[in-house]
Amino acid sequence: MQGLYDKVEAAAAFIRQAWKGTPHAGVILGTGLGSLVKHIQEEASLEYGEIPHFPKSTAISHRGRLVCGKLAGLPVVAMGGRFHMYEGYPLDQITLPVRVMKALGAKLLVVSNACGGMNPYYHGGDIMLIDDHINLMGANPLIGINDDRLGPRFPDMCEPYCKKLIARALEIARRENIVAHQGVFVAVSGPNLETRAEYRFLRMIGADVVGMSTVPEVIVAVHAGLSVVGFSIITDMCLPDALEPADVSKIIATANAAEPNLTKLVLGVLAGEKPQ
Amino acid sequence: MNPDATSSESSHRTTAAAATVRAALKSDAKTAVILGTGLGDLADEIAVEATIAYRDIPGFPRSTALAHKGRLVCGRLGETPVIMMQGRCHLYEGYGLDDITLPTRVLLALGIETLIVTNAAGGVNPDYCVGDVMLIDDHINLMWLRALKPEAPAKESAANPSLARQASKRVRLYDAALATHAEQIARRNDFPLRRGVYLSVTGPSYETRAEYSAFRRMGADCVGMSTVPEVLVAAAAGVKVLGLSTVTNVARPDAPQTVSAEEVVEVAATALPKVRAIVQGIVGRASGRP
Numbered sequence: 001m002q003g004l005y006d007k008v009e010a011a012a013a014f015i016r017q018a019w020k021g022t023p024h025a026g027v028i029l030g031t032g033l034g035s036l037v038k039h040i041q042e043e044a045s046l047e048y049g050e051i052p053h054f055p056k057s058t059a060i061s062h063r064g065r066l067v068c069g070k071l072a073g074l075p076v077v078a079m080g081g082r083f084h085m086y087e088g089y090p091l092d093q094i095t096l097p098v099r100v101m102k103a104l105g106a107k108l109l110v111v112s113n114a115c116g117g118m119n120p121y122y123h124g125g126d127i128m129l130i131d132d133h134i135n136l137m138g139a140n141p142l143i144g145i146n147d148d149r150l151g152p153r154f155p156d157m158c159e160p161y162c163k164k165l166i167a168r169a170l171e172i173a174r175r176e177n178i179v180a181h182q183g184v185f186v187a188v189s190g191p192n193l194e195t196r197a198e199y200r201f202l203r204m205i206g207a208d209v210v211g212m213s214t215v216p217e218v219i220v221a222v223h224a225g226l227s228v229v230g231f232s233i234i235t236d237m238c239l240p241d242a243l244e245p246a247d248v249s250k251i252i253a254t255a256n257a258a259e260p261n262l263t264k265l266v267l268g269v270l271a272g273e274k275p276q
Numbered sequence: 277m278n279p280d281a282t283s284s285e286s287s288h289r290t291t292a293a294a295a296t297v298r299a300a301l302k303s304d305a306k307t308a309v310i311l312g313t314g315l316g317d318l319a320d321e322i323a324v325e326a327t328i329a330y331r332d333i334p335g336f337p338r339s340t341a342l343a344h345k346g347r348l349v350c351g352r353l354g355e356t357p358v359i360m361m362q363g364r365c366h367l368y369e370g371y372g373l374d375d376i377t378l379p380t381r382v383l384l385a386l387g388i389e390t391l392i393v394t395n396a397a398g399g400v401n402p403d404y405c406v407g408d409v410m411l412i413d414d415h416i417n418l419m420w421l422r423a424l425k426p427e428a429p430a431k432e433s434a435a436n437p438s439l440a441r442q443a444s445k446r447v448r449l450y451d452a453a454l455a456t457h458a459e460q461i462a463r464r465n466d467f468p469l470r471r472g473v474y475l476s477v478t479g480p481s482y483e484t485r486a487e488y489s490a491f492r493r494m495g496a497d498c499v500g501m502s503t504v505p506e507v508l509v510a511a512a513a514g515v516k517v518l519g520l521s522t523v524t525n526v527a528r529p530d531a532p533q534t535v536s537a538e539e540v541v542e543v544a545a546t547a548l549p550k551v552r553a554i555v556q557g558i559v560g561r562a563s564g565r566p
Contacts, residue, residue, distance in 0.1 A: 133484055140368070140479065142480050145369060146480070154482055184486040206490050223481070
């Protein structure tokens with residue numbers, strides 16, 4: 001983690017030149033969910049390529065743009081398109097944007113992802129509030145000499161996802177008649193999808209959904225002292241005894257279809273952040 | 277780990293470091309103890325003959341972790357020559373596997389035949405209590421280590437070729453006779469000694485509730501961030517290994533509490549007398565008697 005602090009400061013300084021605001025929240029949007037950005041009253045927009053030390057996203061259906069502006073009346077910085085371990089990026093690079101959000105003044109991280117549902121009570125298109133996670137990516141973004149300016153050596157992971165925000169999102173879901181669950185997200189590196197045996201194993205160890213992102217960003221957010229709320233869109237069901245071949249275009253279509261619901265929940269959670 | 281590092285490079289590093297340590301040693305130790313978090317004080321109880329700071333040993337990695345000192349303390353416990361490692365390095369500090377296991381390979385090169393490895397761990401078994409000591413019966417490696425080169429440690433333990441030959445026939449990493457002896461010591465000293473499975477992760481973030489549950493379902497009793505790389509290297513070379521975990525917190529995923537690193541260090545100290553009794557007993561028996 002040596003040199004990381006300076007990289008974060010350099011990226012934050014560059015963004016401050018384009019946008020004078022102080023974000024309340026950072027928003028990271030997952031596969032098929034980038035159009036939430038359209039709801040932002042845009043005040044500035046930066047290509048990842050121009051921001052110092054930002055990597056460039058290569059994943060399908062991810063846009064590489066940082067949007068600064070107001071969402072639900074709150075100042076936010078939003079990433080349209082995120083970085084994945086399976087693209088070959090080291091985790092400290094993947095999570096750099098989270099540290100930059102913190103450096104800009106953010107208090108809250110909103111993350112979303114598309115995931116496979118393993119809990120048989122879930123259905124494609126449902127939303128799950130991430131209650132907790134299991135890191136099976138085989139890596140941790142905090143490995144290295146710790147820079148105490150960025151966070152503690154051994155961050156506690158007792159409550160990585162803010163209970164209060166989960167409750168608020170679930171309340172909005174009930175009010176809006178949206179199916180929303182609360183469960184455990186397990187992160188793997190990918191990029192291959194899981195075998196039937198792996199799905200059974202992941203279910204057995206207590207996971208409800210599986211995905212290839214989010215956990216590195218959340219670990220860094222906890223390290224940096226940000227509150228986190230995480231949304232998973234179940235884009236396909238991964239039931240090992242009735243497994244169908246995954247169809248990426250179908251997965252993205254399901255994510256897109258679920259997006260209005262996700263948008264309602266994110267906007268509602270942010271609206272609740274405003275001082276009463 | 278540098279994937280291009282050949283075993284001969286790593287072997288050369290071991291030889292250089294071992295030569296430095298050997299030059300400082302006053303007696304020929306067959307037993308070594310790696311002291312984990314909160315257990316460093318055990319080194320104060322030996323009649324010290326030599327102290328070697330890690331920074332004075334060429335190529336030795338230096339610990340940046342809380343409560344880890346970073347020196348070899350060599351001397352006698354009772355009559356028995358022993359080497360104690362006060363402080364160890366961890367994968368979460370950014371060290372590679374070659375760095376992490378170098379101290380163990382140096383101990384092998386010095387002719388160690390018995391290794392006691394200790395650590396502070398989180399209890400995943402809900403029956404465990406803070407301050408308990410667990411005898412490591414076996415481990416689960418979730419550190420995602422690139423496979424250790426099996427021939428490297430065997431070659432480096434050329435000092436003990438017969439031990440290495442025995443190792444290839446062994447199914448247990450943790451020596452059964454040492455474990456039985458440790459259990460006897462615990463009964464004689466009237467404290468409960470747990471026996472269970474240690475699961476290792478890289479850290480440095482502590483586990484989530486979901487991870488504790490997952491590890492329990494996988495069959496783990498304790499979880500920690502060390503020990504497994506050292507044990508793999510030592511056991512492959514035929515060294516008899518005894519592993520002890522001090523339980524510094526017990527994960528109750530349904531009633532979670534926050535953990536601070538300082539608390540971990542403090543509670544680990546209450547397990548100290550138990551670990552001391554076992555170390556003294558095992559080292560004492562290793563003395564001279566074949």
